[in-house]
Amino acid sequence: ILFCILQGANEEKPRKRKLDKTRQDTLYFDSYSDNIESLRGKVVLDVGAGTGLLSVFCVQAGARKVYAVEACSIAEQAVKVVRQNSMEGRIDVIRGAVETVELPEAVDAIVSEWMGYALLHESMLNSVLYARDKWLKSGGLILPSRAELYIAPVADPVVEDRLQFWDTVKDQYGVDMTCMSDFARKCIMNSDIRVNSVTVEDVLAHPARFAELDLSSVSVEELRSVKGPFRCTSFGAAAVNAFCVYFTVTFPCADKPIVLSTSPFKAETHWKQALLYLDAPVDVVQDTVVAGTVSMYPSEDSIRHILWNNVVTCPYLHCSTDRCQ
């Protein structure tokens, strides 16, 4: 997460990606520059400051003081960035976990780029909430202020390609490898959360929102089970073999909120989309209702099977089986 805001610099092949990095950075930057009035003169805490860029943005947006808390050694780079931008007096880089560091004062606002894959997968949100409860003044600002989770049924051609491959070996080499298909499918089901770009053509229905987090009030306890119902209506005939989950986060602004969306219908971001595979594809036709309940929770268990029974289990951190027949 450290580098997400500047993730364009950390990707393998910038030349070959479709990623509109500028858009994402700009969104983040706009959210702070457009919050000039709300940050002006304020004392700000940057949770997981990384290279310190967000802290610099806050000063540019008028913050009086920024505490840039960073647990990793990248904090040393943040110190250099602060110095290079002559902001030593305005930004204090504090190396340590936000749960244990001491600040000289309570803060008016908390900023952070805490989002993980599928929002909550290895996210820093718990640390942000801890910091909120400990250091944010009553009625203080938290940026972003809201997060929303969406789901949509998809037909991921990659999986079927991978499984079909085993059927082609016989024709090609005269070796019957069809028995590998089941094993390969189980490998896909049991693998860690899969993050990939879902192309628009593979999305089979308008995505449905199933959860919303108000970051000024949500508790760590509530994050242990983020769930909600969803209902989608399929565009046309297709085989659903997965669900994709993505998120938006919102920054309140004077005129209208700024929304950073990781939807497959928007420009690609670092977060792409999370994919949850079904045990087996399910055929739908036009206007088939695909509805159910999504449940996201942390789990030690890395096994996750999704059965087609109106229930989608989408755990974060790790994933666990919900064999509901």
Place this chain on the structure above:
Amino acid sequence: ILFCILQGANEEKPRKRKLDKTRQDTLYFDSYSDNIESLRGKVVLDVGAGTGLLSVFCVQAGARKVYAVEACSIAEQAVKVVRQNSMEGRIDVIRGAVETVELPEAVDAIVSEWMGYALLHESMLNSVLYARDKWLKSGGLILPSRAELYIAPVADPVVEDRLQFWDTVKDQYGVDMTCMSDFARKCIMNSDIRVNSVTVEDVLAHPARFAELDLSSVSVEELRSVKGPFRCTSFGAAAVNAFCVYFTVTFPCADKPIVLSTSPFKAETHWKQALLYLDAPVDVVQDTVVAGTVSMYPSEDSIRHILWNNVVTCPYLHCSTDRCQ
């Protein structure tokens, strides 16, 4: 390595790759079918048999008996594949490390798909050589029988893009992040071996062969230091910021040897190419001689700097510094 021979089935995005999987599989298959005379009636040991496909190829090539030794649980799939192809009498799947399993007899030939990235990076070659010394009859066949290592200077645009990114932040956001470039370069230098596809346009000279391994005679001891001189003449004016290393393996055949090449000038394979980055780019002009010595060795140390002083250090397993001024 297990799945390399069928790696097309294990890649993330088969649709988006240029990989000519068929070519690679066919090479492997041809090497065994073209060795029909050499494998006919023979007893074969398949080291690291994986799904058992190579063992089946050997039976198709006329092998009398194949011992398919596999340490991982994928051995269970090999058992199914053997059964599905009605070869229970010809292939014995033996689960265990080749260093510890017992075979009922010595073998006439050893086959294996043991190659790692840059040939030796996490390769199974040591196990193959152990098996050779323990189970191969004197004068027995080992397939592939030879491996060669090549090197070429390259201009990898990805690295410079990544580093230049930090210079662009000031223009874009008014935040001076130029101090991050050094840090970012060090991150690239210190990262694990980088495997990526080098495009033909980025190769700055004809590759040079710097080492050759005769698999019938090379020892584990010799693998502790695989090195050799190289000499390239640059095509034209460019900035060298890395070297790429790749390999070929050869199967002896009645008419002419079959060569599996991982050269950037050939169709892409699973192995792509290994990249070794220089501490800083070096300008060359047409006919500049780029020469030196490559040294590959296993190391616990994950730090690897390559200085431009006619010496390229290309360790395998892990990489270590060779600061030769």
